[in-house]
Amino acid sequence: MSDAPAPTANCLPLNERIRIPRVPMPTLDREIRVRSFDEVNLGLTAAGAVAEATRCIACAKAGCQLKCPAGVGVREIVALIYGGDFLAAARKLREDNALPAITGRVCPQESQCEGGCVLGKKNEPVAIGNLERFVADFERESGELGLPAIAPPTGKSVAIVGSGPAGLSAAGDLIQKGHRVRVFEALHELGGVLVYGIPEFRLPKAIVKEEIENLRRMGVEFETNVVVGKSVTLDELMRVEGYDAVFVATGAGLPVFLGLPGEHFNGVYSANEFLTRTNLMRAYRFPEFDQPVYDCRGRVVMVVGGGNTAIDAVRAARRLGAKSVILVYRRSQAEMPARAEEIRHARDEGIDFRMLTNPVEFLGDEKGWLTGARCVRMELGEPDADGRRRPVAIPGSEFVLPADVAIIGVGTNANPLIQSTTPDLATNERNCIVADPESMRTSKRGVFAGGDVVTGGATVILAMGAGRQAAKGIDEYLETGEWN
Amino acid sequence: MFKIVEARTAGLNIRQFTVEAPRIARKQRPGQFVILRLHDRGERIPLTIKSADPAAGTITIAVQSVGKTTSLLNSLEAGDSILDVVGPLGRPSEIRNYGTAVILAGSVGSAMALPTANALREAGNRIIFIEGARTKDMVVFEDEVRAASHEAFIMTDDGSYGEQGQVTKKLDQLIAAGRKLDFVLAVGPVRMMRSIAEITGPLGIKTMVSLNSIMVDGTGMCGGCRVLLGNQSKFACVDGPEFDASLVNFDVLIERNAMYRAQECQSLKEFELRKSEEVARVRSASPTKEKQTAQLRARLEAQDERRYV
Ligand SMILES: Cc1cc2nc3c(=O)[nH]c(=O)nc-3n(C[C@H](O)[C@H](O)[C@H](O)COP(=O)(O)OP(=O)(O)OC[C@H]3O[C@@H](n4cnc5c(N)ncnc54)[C@H](O)[C@@H]3O)c2cc1C
Ligand SMILES: Cc1cc2nc3c(=O)[nH]c(=O)nc-3n(C[C@H](O)[C@H](O)[C@H](O)COP(=O)(O)OP(=O)(O)OC[C@H]3O[C@@H](n4cnc5c(N)ncnc54)[C@H](O)[C@@H]3O)c2cc1C
Ligand code: SF4
Ligand code: SF4
Numbered sequence: 001m002s003d004a005p006a007p008t009a010n011c012l013p014l015n016e017r018i019r020i021p022r023v024p025m026p027t028l029d030r031e032i033r034v035r036s037f038d039e040v041n042l043g044l045t046a047a048g049a050v051a052e053a054t055r056c057i058a059c060a061k062a063g064c065q066l067k068c069p070a071g072v073g074v075r076e077i078v079a080l081i082y083g084g085d086f087l088a089a090a091r092k093l094r095e096d097n098a099l100p101a102i103t104g105r106v107c108p109q110e111s112q113c114e115g116g117c118v119l120g121k122k123n124e125p126v127a128i129g130n131l132e133r134f135v136a137d138f139e140r141e142s143g144e145l146g147l148p149a150i151a152p153p154t155g156k157s158v159a160i161v162g163s164g165p166a167g168l169s170a171a172g173d174l175i176q177k178g179h180r181v182r183v184f185e186a187l188h189e190l191g192g193v194l195v196y197g198i199p200e201f202r203l204p205k206a207i208v209k210e211e212i213e214n215l216r217r218m219g220v221e222f223e224t225n226v227v228v229g230k231s232v233t234l235d236e237l238m239r240v241e242g243y244d245a246v247f248v249a250t251g252a253g254l255p256v257f258l259g260l261p262g263e264h265f266n267g268v269y270s271a272n273e274f275l276t277r278t279n280l281m282r283a284y285r286f287p288e289f290d291q292p293v294y295d296c297r298g299r300v301v302m303v304v305g306g307g308n309t310a311i312d313a314v315r316a317a318r319r320l321g322a323k324s325v326i327l328v329y330r331r332s333q334a335e336m337p338a339r340a341e342e343i344r345h346a347r348d349e350g351i352d353f354r355m356l357t358n359p360v361e362f363l364g365d366e367k368g369w370l371t372g373a374r375c376v377r378m379e380l381g382e383p384d385a386d387g388r389r390r391p392v393a394i395p396g397s398e399f400v401l402p403a404d405v406a407i408i409g410v411g412t413n414a415n416p417l418i419q420s421t422t423p424d425l426a427t428n429e430r431n432c433i434v435a436d437p438e439s440m441r442t443s444k445r446g447v448f449a450g451g452d453v454v455t456g457g458a459t460v461i462l463a464m465g466a467g468r469q470a471a472k473g474i475d476e477y478l479e480t481g482e483w484n
Numbered sequence: 485m486f487k488i489v490e491a492r493t494a495g496l497n498i499r500q501f502t503v504e505a506p507r508i509a510r511k512q513r514p515g516q517f518v519i520l521r522l523h524d525r526g527e528r529i530p531l532t533i534k535s536a537d538p539a540a541g542t543i544t545i546a547v548q549s550v551g552k553t554t555s556l557l558n559s560l561e562a563g564d565s566i567l568d569v570v571g572p573l574g575r576p577s578e579i580r581n582y583g584t585a586v587i588l589a590g591s592v593g594s595a596m597a598l599p600t601a602n603a604l605r606e607a608g609n610r611i612i613f614i615e616g617a618r619t620k621d622m623v624v625f626e627d628e629v630r631a632a633s634h635e636a637f638i639m640t641d642d643g644s645y646g647e648q649g650q651v652t653k654k655l656d657q658l659i660a661a662g663r664k665l666d667f668v669l670a671v672g673p674v675r676m677m678r679s680i681a682e683i684t685g686p687l688g689i690k691t692m693v694s695l696n697s698i699m700v701d702g703t704g705m706c707g708g709c710r711v712l713l714g715n716q717s718k719f720a721c722v723d724g725p726e727f728d729a730s731l732v733n734f735d736v737l738i739e740r741n742a743m744y745r746a747q748e749c750q751s752l753k754e755f756e757l758r759k760s761e762e763v764a765r766v767r768s769a770s771p772t773k774e775k776q777t778a779q780l781r782a783r784l785e786a787q788d789e790r791r792y793v
């Protein structure tokens with residue numbers, strides 16, 4: 001990549017560009033959105049996108065690009081948007097990012113690309129996520145989405161286990177190399193967390209479906225309803241079904257409970273269950289769809305946690321008609337790992353944030369239904385290993401928080417099914433699969449792993465990067481046949 | 485798409501289906517189950533695999549109508565297809581030679597217990613099978629139950645068939661007669677399993693129960709199926725479904741299974757009003773999915789199933 005300004009460069013003087021205010025993302029009216037699962041962000045208009053692109057000062061050393069885990073060529077893309085060539089911008093974007101319509105919506109931009117944008121030092125950073133989403137949507141709606149060239153068949157085949165962002169991006173790269181690719185998915189729908197975790201109001205399922213349709217058109221085969229480790233083992237995929245390599249991208253879907261007394265009461269959910277019922281099974285459309293979720297209408301719902309999962313759960317509960325929705329987090333808002341935009345939206349939607357609070361016991365009635373939680377107030381003490389100040393309970397600060405539903409969204413662990421049925425696959429103390437960060441090879445010949453199942457719960461863009469890295473590693477292995 | 489190749493009525497509200505599911509057929513072990521979804525708006529429900537034929541690539545399930553999804557399934561016929569079937573899920577039953585094994589099952593529970601009973605018999609156990617039902621019309625699979633056991637007893641609540649009384653009555657009689665019982669497996673309504681555990685617990689007879697908690701994914705991802713063992717939570721779909729009865733908190737299971745009662749009643753009521761529409765929804769599933777499975781079936785058939793372990 002050269003440091004020369006792009007051909008369509010902006011001629012507005014720098015000091016004028018940085019004075020242009022950030023173009024706000026149009027959103028669905030608050031009154032409507034608390035009653036519907038429709039997407040909240042409506043997307044920039046073409047004029048809005050160009051106006052936003054005008055703000056970029058085309059830095060020689062583009063911090064935005066350095067801070068994007070996928071190294072997306074932001075500066076050049078923004079320049080192309082400024083010049084009005086949205087399709088060229090989309091093509092450029094796709095060089096580094098296989099799922100731009102998705103990352104534009106869900107990346108934690110404030111700590112990645114936008115966190116590195118120089119404008120952010122004094123003003124608001126360029127809205128890179130919004131622009132990314134704009135060009136990806138533009139490309140999709142234009143119907144100009146050309147399929148990439150596919151190399152002639154190599155005669156090799158790869159099995160991919162898991163259809164989340166890691167599996168899907170690996171599939172896209174491997175099929176282009178001419179390998180036969182088949183994706184196995186345990187659930188009945190493809191997309192991983194993108195369909196069962198992240199709600200419709202943040203990421204419409206139709207977008208995920210479309211990306212999958214594109215892969216299908218490129219020749220990727222998909223088989224749902226296969227739990228690898230149960231329906232078929234890794235060894236059988238290679239020995240019997242003849243796959244030359246396997247990529248394990250099974251994610252981190254194992255819910256963590258708090259281990260508190262009373263967690264069995266009716267109304268206590270893992271965020272995974274609450275979100276799976278709501279998103280994957282469309283319980284928000286019960287009884288039109290069969291699978292129910294607790295009828296939240298007129299009830300008090302509390303959610304424990306501070307990440308994207310917890311925020312998705314509070315906002316879903318709000319939309320299911322809860323009377324009041326309380327977010328309980330043991331640190332302060334500054335430490336919340338959730339995307340800044342979602343925290344802001346949750347506040348707009350009237351979520352009651354109770355920071356520095358932690359449940360110690362769930363309470364229930366004689367019929368086994370939740371009535372509330374005994375909580376303690378916390379204060380921040382010394383920083384711990386990861387530099388965040390450790391929350392400590394304030395003695396004698398206990399109080400009872402009444403609630404009909406409690407949703408636990410404090411994290412997840414690696415999915416264990418493959419590990420437990422593949423004894424020669426090395427795992428670490430957290431049961432994550434151990435893989436070489438360069439080649440993505442595991443301890444087992446022909447088996448590669450990446451995404452959340454290796455890192456523990458992380459982000460869509462990192463999982464995607466891992467998938468592409470693995471595709472490279474697999475392609476090399478298939479070519480050389482050398483493992484060591 | 486998973487095609488139903490055979491459907492028949494086994495008793496009052498109880499039907500048996502043989503379904504094409506080649507992957508599941510060759511991996512199934514006694515005690516394992518599938519989760520199925522009938523159509524694109526359907527819920528996911530767990531059903532035990534009654535038997536599997538790896539050569540034919542089929543599995544057989546027995547279903548009792550209790551709510552909307554089981555009623556809809558029981559309205560289907562051979563030639564219809566089920567949209568999604570995943571499995572085999574859960575841990576297989578632990579098969580050992582205990583000596584004398586007593587199987588107690590309530591109605592459709594006997595279908596669920598049959599594969600384990602057969603495996604225990606093959607492992608050298610003497611099998612005593614006690615099947616209970618409310619009434620004669622709900623006594624199912626009697627021939628298979630008799631074939632699986634050395635001694636079989638049929639109990640009906642109203643005495644319309646076999647002996648009058650519940651399965652626990654027969655268990656009490658065997659114990660009173662001084663029979664040496666080494667192992668008990670109970671499959672049926674939670675209250676029945678709880679009563680059995682109350683009898684065998686004090687006598688120290690190893691007793692396993694098959695817990696039917698409410699499930700969604702069946703792969704350990706949601707935790708909705710959790711059951712309380714002592715003060716420990718376990719996931720029935722991956723740690724079970726069979727658990728040592730002496731540890732199980734049955735009261736919590738009964739409470740948790742009532743969690744969606746109101747919505748279940750609503751669904752069933754609406755189903756009864758729109759039954760033909762629902763059946764049509766199953767029948768109109770997309771043909772592309774059918775084509776995909778046909779290809780898969782052909783490919784799997786081309787492989788030698790015995791190479792799977
Ligand atoms: C509620 C929620 C909200 C989130 N919000 C954001 C966000 O806003 N931004 C962001 O960047 N990240 C977010 N994340 C994190 C992000 O979604 C994950 O890091 C990412 O999806 C990981 O991708 P993956 O491909 O590794 O795994 P997953 O997306 O978890 O996909 C794994 C797939 O493998 C399947 N599978 C598992 N075991 C088996 C098996 N044995 N056989 C076959 N298939 C199997 C699973 O069913 C699943 O479909 C969120 C996560 C959650 C849960
Ligand atoms: C591992 C496992 C294996 C099973 N195997 C079989 C089988 O082989 N054959 C069979 O007929 N059934 C089996 N069941 C029970 C079956 O899954 C339920 O009957 C079914 O989910 C009910 O769905 P529905 O929509 O028809 O009824 P719902 O509307 O969901 O429920 C109707 C009534 O059934 C009760 N109920 C709901 N879920 C369950 C449940 N999981 N178990 C018992 N009662 C329930 C409800 O309390 C309610 O009163 C099994 C359950 C599990 C967990
Ligand atoms: S992929 Fe994510 S981090 Fe990278 S530029 Fe796009 S939105 Fe920013
Ligand atoms: S850091 Fe900001 S201003 Fe600089 S090139 Fe990137 S987006 Fe443009």
Ligand code: FES
Binds near residue numbers: 707
């Ligand atoms: S059914 Fe979801 S964890 Fe068991």
